[in-house]
Amino acid sequence: METPTQFLGDTEKAMVALFRSIQELRKVEADAPTPVMFCDCSEESFAEKYLAWQKVNSEAISKSWSADKAWWSNFPSMSVLAGSILTIAYSGIEFFSPGPDKTITLPGSFKDHPKRKKFCRGRIISGVPLGFIIYAGRHQFVHRYSNEPHDPTKEVFEHLVTHYLDGVRHPALDLSNDILSNYALNYLDVIGWENCSAYLDDMKDMIGI
Secondary structure, eight states: OOOHHHHHHHHHHHHHHHHHHHHHHHHHHHTSOOOOOOOOOOHHHHHHHHHHHHHHTHHHHHHHHHHHHHHHHHHHHHHHHHHHHHHHHHHHHHHHOOOOOTTSOOOHHHHTOHHHHTTOOSOEETTEEHHHHHHHHHHHHHTTTSSSOOHHHHHHHHHHHHTSBTTBOOTTTOTTOTTOSOOHHHHHHHHTOOSHHHHHHHHHHHTTO
């Protein structure tokens, strides 16, 4: 029977490849110039100064726009890769979680469900255990073409959305955002998993290694 350590070892090369693929696709943004105009001027003179700035920085502005278009072109692929990472993490917790962290109060939709309880593990992010975020992120990814996410997914998303800024809903996690259908990459950013090493550190904690 596979052990938690074997699970991480058997899937590590796949996870390294997934993270590296996301990093490679993200390079279009990292390598792009970011022209910014600072102007201590009156409203009347702003238009003239802006046109002058635009002329001087036309090449950088063009490259920045091109990088932005390339990033959005890559976003669906990056999101599928991120969803695959969440799915593998989900499987690890589902099979090897030692049980819920008893120091954390379980919300209603997780409290009386044996399978969901397993995901009450890991560090707390904006008031939510990491395991719950993985559970909801993976569920949204897998069922993103369904009409309505189920209650636990909505509960986690809504908590993260409303604990962003006072009076401001987090646009990258808001399920009512018509622009997005796959939130997996945004979830990965919230978690802070930029590479396989960060993933492994959290997974070892959540599955009791």
